[in-house]
Every structure is written in structure tokens, then in C-alpha cells.
Amino acid sequence: MRFEAPAGYLVVSGGELVRQGMEGGRSFAEYRQDEPGKYVAAAVGRFADLGLRQEGRLAVRAFGLPRTREQTQSLLLSTEKVMAFLTDLFGPCPYSFMNLAVLEGRTPGGHSPPGMILIQQRPPLLIGRTALRDDPASFYDVPGFFLAHELAHQWWGQGVAPQNYRERWLAEAWAQYAAALWVRKLDRFAIWAWRHTDAGPVNLGHRLGHLRGDPQIYRAIVYDKGAYVVHMLRAIVGEETFDRAIPAFLAEHRFSKAGTDDLREALEAASGKALQPYFTSWIYGTALPVLRYTSKTEAAGSAYRTVVDVRPRNLPGPVPLQIAVTTEGGREEQTVTLAAEGGHFTVTTPRPPRKLEINGDRALLARVERGR
Template sequence: PVYFVDAPDFFLAHELAHQWWGQAVGWNNYHEQWLSEGFAQYFASLYARHAQGDDVFRGIMRQMRDWAMQQSDQGPVYLGYRLGHIQGDKRIFRALVYNKGAMVLHMLHRLLGDEVFFRGVRRFYTDRQYQKAGTEDLRLAFEQVSSVSLTRFFDRYIHSTGLPELGFTYRLETAPEEESALVVKLRFEQRTDELYDVPVTVTLHYRTGDSQNVVVSVTERVTEVRVPLAGPLSRVDVNRDFEALARIVDQN
């Protein structure tokens, strides 16, 4: 694992996490190494948020995202240790198995929410404790607790190299039920042939200086949501937290 200046205990937390991910729950073969390293990387990040706060956590996730985005075209996470082998560049392996793996878990966390995500983690751990596991076991555990099909999610992010490309626009509208009230319509359009499931944060900034984060689950070719406004807007930011593993073009 990499060293983060603002999270001095990150390395230790990562290695401790292997007591659960990699030791208590093993991985079937080299294709599944991300279940050990990606999990340890993500849970070390969650520890950093607990110990150092949200700003440090966001900085860690942003760095992981940047590394994953830079190297994603080098091969799917599922290639395991073979990533970067031909080039003799271990950074590719770390960027994808460790950091993209952690980002995939983080996006799944944001798609499902705290309660369902951690129920899925516990289900996976309980079902596969002292055994070897694969990505399919993880998918089934999360599907059982969420009743959501996650085949496409894991196919896109673990078995493929592509990343979503999204166009984003917003528009102010009057609320249908109350003409004096305003809502903002947030619109995402997926530009790749293949569709992805990706949670994206939209930050609404008000003239009062307050702000509001809205997490939009982008799952269709076009995803639109309407958000009631608490006052006049000054601006709108998309993916300001850099927690979506996607290329996003703000078209406003």
C-alpha cells in the first residue's frame, strides 16, 4: 500500500485489515487478489476517515481515483499480478488491484448506502470465512442483502478496462405542485456504448454561502432527478469530491 502523508497509520491499518481480507477470507486465484488488496485498501481508508476526518478521507480517495483513472486502460482488475508485468511496472498493478479495487468498493458503498453495504460485507465475510472466495461470491452476497442486480456493475469495473463518460447539465424549473417554488433538474447522459452504474455527487451552492450535496445514482442512458431548492443558487459543481470513477463533462 502507498503512504499518505495525512494518514500516517494507513500502512498499518491496511496490513491489519488483511486479518479479515486475505487471511480469514482468502482469494481463489490471482484473478481475485483485489478481494484482499482492494478490501484492505478501502478499509484502511475508512479507518483514516474515522481517525483523521472527512477531509483526509476525501484526499485519499481522490488520489486513488487519479491513479486508477491513469492506468485503467492497462487491463482489467481481474488480471491480478499480470497487470504491468510485461512493462515491468508494478505501479500499474498497485493502481488497479489496490486503488481501483478500493474505488469500486467505495462506489458500491455509495450506490447501496451504509446499512446495506455493511450488511453485504458481513454476509460475504460470514459466508466465506476460512475459505477462498471470488468476485462472484462477493456479488451474490451483496445481491442477497440488497435485492439489486450487480452483474453489470462488477462486469464493467472488475472484468473490463473501460470507464464511464458522462455529460452533465442542470436547469432551474418551477415545482409542478407549487409554482412559486423552484427545483433544479440534474441531467446525466452516458456517452459510452456500454452503460455503467456510477454514483456522482452534485454540490448545490446557495447565495447564502450554504451548500448541499446530492448523490445521483447514474444507471440509465439518461438519468434525471429534480431537487427542491432551499434558496437562490450561486453555482453547481459536479464530482467535486472526486469520488466517481468516471470522466464527466460539465456542459453548462
């Protein structure tokens, strides 16, 4: 693909930059991308080629504007690290040449076309001057979150494309989950998910944003609740199984479309578990689990036995649940399997319990209530 621009400007697109220069007073750039893409994107600006970093079979070239030079160089290093992390998680990047272009804008933003990543950053003068509205999709205050989200779209969105607008979560929830794993934060998703879950199911996709004319609803449900559902599915099938099944799923559907059923079937085949009830509740439904528990502690010889009784509502099937008891001497954590109809669990501690926590690791997107 060859692009031309007025002198002083450079066009950044996806793929390997094979040639660039001046011809007849105009600048030109030629890119070669061997992998298929859904579309071609190009950014035109006073870009300078700031260098290439290659790690294994993946090469990343950075392009910065005169004012984003420094940020671009540091983003290039971060990009390399995030890409290595995502490769571990999802398998090889669908595109072997990536171009990173860094722009300036009032609102931070990004776009992730095939083989390319555009990051829009706030000019340093604006940072701290004007507050950005709290948003379900962009945790502006968490460094690296946005970059990881956009880069993950090379796998989810480009490498594999959602079948239709209802399957949007196959791109956004997964990009969001990958970003959360990268920054090790998931807790804020729960707040957004609970705030808007009644508005409609994840599977309503883009239409969620039009329900009340509030685009935050779409992002809260498709991005954040969706990411949490991915997290729960990972725990249900087991991390090891999940981490094997997902790269295989992505490889199988590479450069084609996939839907929720394809994903469910892949996870079912890998785990031998029936997952339809979870998808029915969490992707096609709106209800989220509520766990009501009671507990009783009694002395058992020289130790203390705490029996916890958990009664769930809206739980589609068995899930791993963490129960933690803190005593003066330490913390006793157990991960049990909670059945849809509930159960009771015993935690024995050498000292009297001071604090009991149900779902303390937030593995479940659940509301926990203490009963009497």
C-alpha cells in the same frame, strides 16, 4: 510451534506466546495458534516483549527492537484502535492473538502473516532526508494508512484468501479500502485509477505488473481502482446492506478461498440487486463512467429551479449520484439515482445558484464534464 535463536535474539511469530526463555545457552519462544493459517512466518531479531493489550476476545502483543521501542509502543495503541474499527466493519478478527513486530528499514513496508503483523518503519534520521517515490499503494504521508492496510489483511488475505492471482483484489483492494475508511481519504485513488485503468482490468491481477514492467500499474489498478470499486458497490447496494453482507461473507468463507463470483452473489443475495453488469465493467473491464451534464436555472415563484441533465457513458447500471447547488445562503445537496441512460433532476433553492457540483462527494469514480 517452537522457535530457537541465539542468545539475545527472539523469534516473533503468529499466535499466542505461551513460553519463552533460555535453554542450553539459546533463546526459545513457543507460540500457539488455534486457527488455521496459510503459512507460518517468523521474524528474528533483538526483540523485546513490550506487553500485551487485550480488548474483548482479541489480544495484541508488541515486540520492538532496542531502536523501535517507542514507535512500537505507540503503534500498539494505534493497532488496538484500528482493530476495533475493523472489527466493526468486517466482524471479529479471524485470529484471536496478534503479534506486532516493528522493524527499521529504508523504505516503509509491512507484512501481514496469520496472527502477526510486521511493520517496517524508517529510522527517524531518514525521515525528511530522502524523499520517497509517490506510490499508488503506500500513502507514506498519511499516518495510520499503512498500519490499517496491513491489519485488514488479517480478514482479507488470511481469514479469506483470494482463489487465484486474478482474484488478488479480494485481498488488496479491500485492505486498501479499509485503510481509506480509517483515514477518511479516498480521493487519491481516483488519480491513480484514471492514470492506469486502460492498462487492463482489475481481474488481470498480478499480470498487470508485468505488462509494461511497471509494478505501479498493478498497485494502481488492483489496490486503488479496486478499492474505489468496493466503495461504489457499497453505495449501490446501500451501506447498511453492505455492512451486514460483508461480515457474513467473511464468516462464510473463513479460512477458505473465495472468488469474485462468491462476493457478487453474497452482495446480490443481501441486496436483491443484479450486480453482474457492474462487475463486468469495473472488475473484468477497463472503462470507467464519464458523466456529461448541462444545467438550466429559472425563477419559480420566489425560488430558483435548477434542472440538471446528466448523460453518462460507460455506466453499467443505476448508481447513486450527488448533485449539490451552492447559493449565497447555503448548500443544497441531493442524492439521486442516475440510470445508465441518464436523466434529469431538479434542485430548488431559495436563492440563485452560484455553483453546481455533480458527484461532489466523489462517491463515483467518474469523470464529470460540463456540456453546452
